[in-house]
Amino acid sequence: MNVIQTNSLTKTYDGKGGISDVTLSIGEGIVYGFLGPNGSGKSTFVRTLLGLLQPTSGEGFILGEPIGTTKSREQVGYLPELFRYPDWLTGKQLLDSHAELCKIPVRQRNKRIEEVIELVGMTGKERGRISGFSKGMSQRIGLACAILNDPKVIFLDEPTSALDPIGRKDVRNLMGYLRDQGKTVFLNSHLLHEVESLCDQVSIIHEGEMIVQGPWRELMMTEAQVEVVTAGSIGAPFPSFVTSYHTVKAEEGRMRWLIQLESESDIPKILHYLSSQKIDVFEVKPIIPHLEDVFMHWVNQKKESAYVDNR
Structure with a gap:
């Protein structure tokens, strides 16, 4: 009921x-x-x-x-x-x-x-x-x-x-x-x-x-973010399922990356890719969105849609 x-x-x-x-x-x-x-x-x-x-x-x-x-x-x-x-x-x-x-x-x-x-x-x-x-x-x-x-x-x-x-x-x-x-x-x-x-x-x-x-928790965009700590830089370009990436910080010979993936199911793929490139991985941490992130995503999407409709 x-x-x-x-x-x-x-x-x-x-x-x-x-x-x-x-x-x-x-x-x-x-x-x-x-x-x-x-x-x-x-x-x-x-x-x-x-x-x-x-x-x-x-x-x-x-x-x-x-x-x-x-x-x-x-x-x-x-x-x-x-x-x-x-x-x-x-x-x-x-x-x-x-x-x-x-x-x-x-x-x-x-x-x-x-x-x-x-x-x-x-x-x-x-x-x-x-x-x-x-x-x-x-x-x-x-x-x-x-x-x-x-x-x-x-x-x-x-x-x-x-x-x-x-x-x-x-x-x-x-x-x-x-x-x-x-x-x-x-x-x-x-x-x-x-x-x-x-x-x-x-x-x-x-x-x-x-x-x-x-x-x-199901209302967030389909893309997923993951933070990865590697030994040194990643030389080869990332595969296509990585939509964007950048370095967060480098410390003691390690690089910390924030990687945007097409979906959460691609997290194992990025690990497989790094392993195939013989890159040592020290840490992998999915970035879990907060309710504020979900809220701002949908409100901003609504504002953008209204702007386009009013042009």
Whole structure:
């Protein structure tokens, strides 16, 4: 079953901005990264899914229920990017009020509140007033509210933006925990290095349009890079499956090469070639692309395509 499904979902403002024609399917038990620069339409898309904005066209479903309905929101948790809570309340009082809104039985409330306070790293601080919370603590209490009703789907919009390195690690651990519990975490973020280790699949959007989606490690260009350390220089020209190469550095009689290949399957070929040339090889290291590399590749490709179309 798809936890989140959209078909050509569009939300524009007088025909401009927002998001356009987004179609995706998201299963259960994954962290799904919805990635794009600031202003690319990420928050608009989430608010449309949650029924906070009326779609211009298209359709969407959460847990099989049409977006915008009460049933589609019953099993959902949400942490907006910009939020404010009544600052005269304590963290515990805020969670009590949310528990009442979520209709958590009275006998279960204290236990559940204690659980989420521990999960977000606020144990011992929940009785302080929100007015005295730092940005990081406010973010943590917001996360606690988002997961209080034990939702099946959690939407997090830039959840690490106000946190220090320890807090960001805590949030990554929490998202991993939720995923391991079978939850689906829909993560809006532009901090790619923060989510690279967590996201199973991603969508990349730019200026409101979906560029590409899928398992992010499979979205990189077909070419592969490999770093090779050899004894001395390589005299003969490289074979045709090497699309480019250059020396990175030379040290103690050894040469370090960065070699671009047509595909990952050519890595054994370059080793065979160097061996046939009687060149000693000390090290071979494939260059694994990061999520940021994947993101920039597709965004730049989109920009180049738009430039050509507008000429």
